[in-house]
Amino acid sequence: MGSVERRERQKAEVRTAILRVARELVVREGFAGLTMRKLAEAIEYSPAAIYLHFKSRDDIARALCLQGFEALLARLEPAAHEPVAARRLRVLAEAYVGFGLEHPETYRLLFMTDPEYTTDIFRSPEDSGGRAFQVLTGLVEALKRQGEVADTVSTVPLAEFLWGALHGLVSLKLTCPIFPTSSVDQLLETLTGLCSQGSAKRTS
Known part of the structure; x- marks a missing residue:
């Protein structure tokens, strides 16, 4: 697997992980409980890293x-x-x-x-x-x-x-x-x- 394919796979994996944790937050706390700060804490990424994959909470x-x-x-x-x-x-x-x-x-x-x-x-x-x-x-x-x-x-x-x-x-x-x-x-x-x-x- 080349470096480009590896980066794309890693990007897809991070996006999947963000959505998985976001879904868990919504199920547990409702949509009002989904914030970029909570999501970043739960997934152990910085908010800036999440914004690389989703422009906003609405996109998520x-x-x-x-x-x-x-x-x-x-x-x-x-x-x-x-x-x-x-x-x-x-x-x-x-x-x-x-x-x-x-x-x-x-x-x-x-x-x-x-x-x-x-x-x-x-x-x-x-x-x-x-x-x-x-x-x-x-x-x-x-x-x-x-x-x-x-x-x-x-x-x-x-x-x-x-x-x-x-x-x-x-x-x-x-x-x-x-x-x-x-x-x-x-x-x-x-x-x-x-x-x-x-x-x-x-x-x-």
Whole structure:
């Protein structure tokens, strides 16, 4: 390995280490606990060394959001292989809500901190946000093909409604301990019912 390749590898390793420690700080203390000073102390680098890799705290936050969205996408994509659309809907909903409740600080950073962080991930269909949405639109198309949703229902609005409903459920569970009073399982059962056979029957 040449000197240039070695330097690039070392640079990538330092960047990975910075993000790993930054993620640990966010999980432990929330995004407010992520400061360049704390990060430098935790990783035993000088703040100047961190600035060689990230221009600002916002740059670190954006990188963490990208990693978090990739992790969310990894939870959603297996659902796309479920052949029965109604079952796929339930598996996908459980995966989304499970991710949010198991990784609350990551979820807050993704969707509940700064709109610019999330916007960066939805700028094109190739971004992780766009690919996650394609999982949902693929689900809606499968529901329509299998007669769970009427053909007259538009794919994109229903997929957006589904994402919004799942996000709302996670957000309420993270921010309001006493509401909703129904269990997550009951709420998911209701949601999946609304988005499958009930929709087909009401519009037929």
